[in-house]
Amino acid sequence: MTEPITVHAIINGKEAPTDKQFARENPTHPEEVVGYAPINTKEEAIQAIDAAHEAFKEWRLSDLEDRIQRMERAIQKIKDETPEIAKLLSREHGKALWDAEGEIAISLMWMEFACKTVKEVVTEELREHDNGRTIITKDPLGVVSAITPWNYPISLSTIKIAPALLTGNTMVLKPSPFAPLAVSKVVQLIANEFPPGVLNLIHGEADVGVELTSNEKVAKIAFTGGTKTAKSIMKAASETIKKMTLELGGNDAAIVLPSFDLTDTKAIRRMVISNFLTSGQICMIAKRIYVHSSIYDEFVEKYKEAANKWIRVGDPFNPETTVGPVNNKGQVNYVKGLIDGAKSKGAEVIPLGKVLNPELMENGYFLQPTLVLGADPHDPIVVEEQFGPTVPIIPFDDEEQVIELHNESIYGLTSSVWGEEEHALSVARRIEAGTTMINTAAVQGLDVRFPFGGVKQSGVGREYGKEGLQSYTETHVINIPKTLDLPYIPE
Numbered sequence: 001m002t003e004p005i006t007v008h009a010i011i012n013g014k015e016a017p018t019d020k021q022f023a024r025e026n027p028t029h030p031e032e033v034v035g036y037a038p039i040n041t042k043e044e045a046i047q048a049i050d051a052a053h054e055a056f057k058e059w060r061l062s063d064l065e066d067r068i069q070r071m072e073r074a075i076q077k078i079k080d081e082t083p084e085i086a087k088l089l090s091r092e093h094g095k096a097l098w099d100a101e102g103e104i105a106i107s108l109m110w111m112e113f114a115c116k117t118v119k120e121v122v123t124e125e126l127r128e129h130d131n132g133r134t135i136i137t138k139d140p141l142g143v144v145s146a147i148t149p150w151n152y153p154i155s156l157s158t159i160k161i162a163p164a165l166l167t168g169n170t171m172v173l174k175p176s177p178f179a180p181l182a183v184s185k186v187v188q189l190i191a192n193e194f195p196p197g198v199l200n201l202i203h204g205e206a207d208v209g210v211e212l213t214s215n216e217k218v219a220k221i222a223f224t225g226g227t228k229t230a231k232s233i234m235k236a237a238s239e240t241i242k243k244m245t246l247e248l249g250g251n252d253a254a255i256v257l258p259s260f261d262l263t264d265t266k267a268i269r270r271m272v273i274s275n276f277l278t279s280g281q282i283c284m285i286a287k288r289i290y291v292h293s294s295i296y297d298e299f300v301e302k303y304k305e306a307a308n309k310w311i312r313v314g315d316p317f318n319p320e321t322t323v324g325p326v327n328n329k330g331q332v333n334y335v336k337g338l339i340d341g342a343k344s345k346g347a348e349v350i351p352l353g354k355v356l357n358p359e360l361m362e363n364g365y366f367l368q369p370t371l372v373l374g375a376d377p378h379d380p381i382v383v384e385e386q387f388g389p390t391v392p393i394i395p396f397d398d399e400e401q402v403i404e405l406h407n408e409s410i411y412g413l414t415s416s417v418w419g420e421e422e423h424a425l426s427v428a429r430r431i432e433a434g435t436t437m438i439n440t441a442a443v444q445g446l447d448v449r450f451p452f453g454g455v456k457q458s459g460v461g462r463e464y465g466k467e468g469l470q471s472y473t474e475t476h477v478i479n480i481p482k483t484l485d486l487p488y489i490p491e
């Protein structure tokens with residue numbers, strides 16, 4: 001058993017030890033403590049915000065080349081330490097080791113893109129016109145509070161840190177208590193490359209979160225998490241009219257058209273991965289599959305075949321494993337409740353995949369992946385975000401009906417349409433979502449060069465792409481007119 005590690009808050013460039021700590025367990029072996037993180041107080045959150053506020057005064061005026069070089073050095077440090085960070089992430093989170101490495105790879109890809117693109121975003125524009133000159137600059141906002149969830153703790157933090165710091169903001173970041181360790185290591189590596197106070201780290205529960213979202217020195221909130229939490233954040237932030245990027249829950253649908261090629265085994269495998277990657281705990285995973293009734297039976301058979309092949313449940317450190325445990329006990333119970341609820345109303349629940357390490361299933365936070373057939377299209381297993389290893393398949397008869405079922409959701413994060421490309425495109429254009437993918441889904445269609453975010457209750461604003469950098473800037477217009485005389489103002 002590896003010795004537990006201890007991570008600390010980082011306030012004004014220094015580790016800030018605190019007496020109160022909590023233990024993060026290993027979801028595969030819950031009796032094993034992976035490490036300890038602090039339970040920071042509201043007062044410590046205020047210290048971190050004050051440090052970021054003070055640091056902003058100089059950092060906002062810092063040289064862009066210098067910022068980029070610092071971020072590039074941080075990227076190299078993360079690359080050097082990836083093997084160790086990935087192991088830690090896998091142990092505290094429960095995702096397979098290759099999946100943890102993949103999360104770090106996506107983070108690095110984005111950080112590199114942000115370094116390459118920031119100039120384009122912040123370069124000032126000069127407009128010369130008949131009434132003089134106007135300069136348009138893209139100014140940083142100030143202190144950013146970043147609050148992140150447990151499912152992709154490193155990538156959902158770096159997606160905020162890189163654009164915020166590169167565009168001249170300072171930050172206080174609070175990770176989730178369900179995966180606080182590996183992300184703390186990454187934040188430490190980045191913070192080391194920047195002046196004290198530019199990047200601060202604080203841990204804790206909702207009271208710390210409330211301070212980060214209501215303190216008047218905070219200019220922007222960059223939040224990824226549940227829609228319910230976002231509603232309280234919006235209320236807390238309203239008093240001081242903060243800028244906000246909210247990346248929230250989803251109930252992403254995959255729509256399989258009659259033109260879908262059932263012999264395309266690679267496409268069906270992509271669909272399975274898009275349902276069960278990271279044990280289904282991804283905001284953009286396909287959480288409900290609608291299949292045209294003309295191909296429903298055959299599709300279900302092909303799907304089961306592909307799922308039984310790809311899904312191998314086991315120890316995240318077993319190289320054969322594709323699906324590890326669920327991250328925490330509460331999530332296991334929630335997903336189990338949805339499955340049991342659908343079953344009690346007559347749905348058929350079909351176990352999928354092979355169990356590689358049966359000895360772990362009892363004690364660890366494991367859930368056998370399942371396919372749910374015959375659920376009512378409005379059953380909670382279909383319309384709620386499950387965030388776990390289960391997926392319902394529902395037949396539909398015509399396009400209008402399936403588009404309506406898709407669009408009646410309160411969510412609209414990503415979606416996918418599967419079938420002949422032009423046909424799928426025509427359906428995609430009528431779907432309400434932030435991203436729609438054709439013949440692929442979830443991270444397999446994610447490209448850090450393009451904006452990502454949700455419509456309706458799935459979010460506000462965009463991350464990734466140029467837009468993700470722009471969201472940390474404010475347009476500042478400096479007007480130098482030739483004349484200030486306006487004809488309608490009397491002498």
Ligand code: NAD
Binds near residue numbers: 147226230247
């Ligand atoms: P959560 O909302 O429970 O927690 C997210 C973060 O908010 C945690 O750090 C938590 O400690 C903090 N928090 C809790 N109460 C708070 C409060 N009152 N004020 C401020 N902060 C508070 O979410 P979770 O369970 O960690 O993550 C799962 C959810 O995240 C899912 O709904 C998933 O869809 C969503 N998610 C969305 C995206 C996206 O890009 N749209 C990506 C990943 C996850």
